[in-house]
Amino acid sequence: MANLAKLEFVALDVSGNNYLSWVLDAELHLSANGLKDTIDPEKIPTVEQNAKAIIFLRHHIHEDLKSEYLTIKNPLTLWNNLKDRFDHQKLVPLPSARYDWINLRLQDFKSVAEYNSALFKISSKLIYVVKILLILK
Template sequence: MSNLNKLDFTALKVFGSNYLKWVQDVKLHLTAKNLHPAIEDESDNPVGEAEKDTAMIFIRRHIHDALQTEYLVEEDPQAPWVALANHFDNQNNIFLPEARHDWQHLRFQDFKYVNEYNSDVCRI
């Protein structure tokens, strides 16, 4: 019974702080299960109802409970996928410029210890 609640990876947090990692994990898992067309906008590759339902169950299991409630009435997995992207996909615009700035201005000589430098590199 305990395996029923076991997740394949970390669920999407309610404020989307782990959205970028979550998107990559979902894409990889759906591609591995041949369910990726269920979330894509391709009319030339029809997807059956069973595949859509399986993809929707997978997405619902891997989002926060508050988000599950928000997308409770959705039956097509593409609808919450697009809605979550519209809501959280701006993180590249927010974090990427700051990370690039930090990376360009990172100097080894500014640190007293190698461990401090390594820690800062991992933070970026």
């Protein structure tokens, strides 16, 4: 059955291809709703916060992932399980961004605006990868 409520952002795909953007969106939405403590192992959230967070997280994952993690009722456990499964993809953007940077040519674009857009997209990827690599050290 399709989700009846509107999603705030794209649900996590079963392949995990959108995991990086999903994690950032999920963290931001949990923070905005006062539920960030539910995915922080050092904090002790209330039962109500846990319930709201698990509903929110389950609402924003693919149906197949929902059925796979059906028995998990703690948002921190679900968060960590998804992290263990998909977190390796943090390093995937580096070769892609490096390739895009090396092969970026103005003549491949119809306008300077399109070129600038591609340039900023690549530089954002590179900055993100550098931040991730610094965190991993």
